[in-house]
Amino acid sequence: MEDLLLIPGPTQVPPEVRAAVSRQMINHRGPSFTELYQEIQEGLRPVFGSEADVLIFPASGTGVMESAVVNLFSPGDRILSVVMGEFGERFAVIAQAFGVEVDRLSVPPGTAATAEAIALRLDAAGPERYRAVIVTHNETSTGVLLDLPAVAAAVKARGPLLVVDAVSALGGVETRCAEWGVDVLVTGSQKALMTPPGLGLVYVSPSAWEAVERATLPRYYWDYRRARKSAAKGQTPYTPAVGLWFGLREALRLIGAEGLDNVYARHRRMAGSFRAGARALGLELLAEDAVASPLVTAVKVPEGIEASRILKALREEHRVIVAGGQGDLAGKIFRVAHMGAARPEQMVRVLEAIGRVLAGLGVAVAPGAGAEAARRFSEDAAAVRA
Numbered sequence: 430m431e432d433l434l435l436i437p438g439p440t441q442v443p444p445e446v447r448a449a450v451s452r453q454m455i456n457h458r459g460p461s462f463t464e465l466y467q468e469i470q471e472g473l474r475p476v477f478g479s480e481a482d483v484l485i486f487p488a489s490g491t492g493v494m495e496s497a498v499v500n501l502f503s504p505g506d507r508i509l510s511v512v513m514g515e516f517g518e519r520f521a522v523i524a525q526a527f528g529v530e531v532d533r534l535s536v537p538p539g540t541a542a543t544a545e546a547i548a549l550r551l552d553a554a555g556p557e558r559y560r561a562v563i564v565t566h567n568e569t570s571t572g573v574l575l576d577l578p579a580v581a582a583a584v585k586a587r588g589p590l591l592v593v594d595a596v597s598a599l600g601g602v603e604t605r606c607a608e609w610g611v612d613v614l615v616t617g618s619q620k621a622l623m624t625p626p627g628l629g630l631v632y633v634s635p636s637a638w639e640a641v642e643r644a645t646l647p648r649y650y651w652d653y654r655r656a657r658k659s660a661a662k663g664q665t666p667y668t669p670a671v672g673l674w675f676g677l678r679e680a681l682r683l684i685g686a687e688g689l690d691n692v693y694a695r696h697r698r699m700a701g702s703f704r705a706g707a708r709a710l711g712l713e714l715l716a717e718d719a720v721a722s723p724l725v726t727a728v729k730v731p732e733g734i735e736a737s738r739i740l741k742a743l744r745e746e747h748r749v750i751v752a753g754g755q756g757d758l759a760g761k762i763f764r765v766a767h768m769g770a771a772r773p774e775q776m777v778r779v780l781e782a783i784g785r786v787l788a789g790l791g792v793a794v795a796p797g798a799g800a801e802a803a804r805r806f807s808e809d810a811a812a813v814r815a
């Protein structure tokens with residue numbers, strides 16, 4: 430049996446994408462690259478919900494988060510960072526590192542910031558106070574999804590730019606950058622886009638381009654203006670990660686073949702069946718259903734059991750790889766991703782394994798109850814669709 434990788438990135442890479450990544454290199458200044466560039470941009474349009482070309486850097490997600498900061502802001506600018514967990518906090522700290530003044534709107538782990546709360550905060554601050562609001566679409570550390578269309582409407586009505594960390598969201602949950610009024614949205618290749626790590630992707634709106642022109646923070650590698658100039662020729666300013674571009678093209682083909690709406694529905698179905706199964710095992714979930722992420726679920730570690738023992742037993746006895754908690758949640762939760770190429774059947778396997786591990790650690794539980802509930806959930810969902 431192969432390892433079953435269910436961490437929130439890097440996610441499972443389908444065989445077609447793995448094969449594509451291993452192809453011979455091409456001249457990145459020649460016509461074959463331009464063709465690859467165009468095919469990828471076409472594949473990305475429905476996923477980003479925008480007709481604009483997306484900037485693509487060789488980078489991790491954190492790299493393109495930093496790119497947004499250095500391209501949009503000037504020293505002393507003030508922004509509002511919405512913090513729902515570790516990744517929201519990371520974006521705030523990156524901005525501070527560059528001399529941007531950051532106010533935080535923080536919510537308890539497992540809850541979502543609301544459009545109303547953000548609107549109240551902006552109204553109390555007055556219209557000119559914030560250059561931008563930064564949010565996390567899918568807070569991977571807690572398994573919470575932000576209501577991005579509502580938040581975007583609230584921010585747009587009040588003037589600041591809206592910057593979105595969609596590293597773990599894009600490709601797994603509906604995203605309409607142009608229609609919703611997102612200004613900058615950053616993501617990475619290794620989560621819902623089911624490509625190996627190493628590509629950072631950035632959407633930039635027309636208003637954000639104006640901000641890019643005005644901003645005075647120093648930048649070179651990340652300079653969106655240079656990237657845009659090269660994009661007009663179907664190129665990137667510096668050597669692109671060509672192998673990963675091959676992989677991404679294949680991943681976008683797979684997404685297109687499955688159908689984007691079906692991809693989103695599969696993510697919701699996996700989340701639903703995993704949540705049903707975890708509850709059938711008597712486990713508590715960190716996020717309530719109303720704000721639960723379709724991409725990753727955080728499970729509370731039962732009283733009296735060490736999280737590390739659960740992860741170790743899952744890995745060693747069942748070859749199932751899931752993630753622990755980050756920051757203050759370390760030891761308190763474990764996280765199971767249902768993201769990218771993950772399949773509903775895999776939810777049954779992970780719950781089967783969790784049931785056995787809990788029983789092995791002395792928890793009074795019917796070990797098969799989780800897998801059974803997940804199976805039933807999937808069948809019911811299939812019956813509803815039929």
Ligand SMILES: *Cc1c(COP(=O)(O)O)cnc(C)c1O
Binds near residue numbers: 438492516565568
């Ligand atoms: C994974 C992740 C990141 C960081 O991406 P890296 O590629 O590890 O730098 C940032 N934000 C969110 C929401 C993520 O899930």
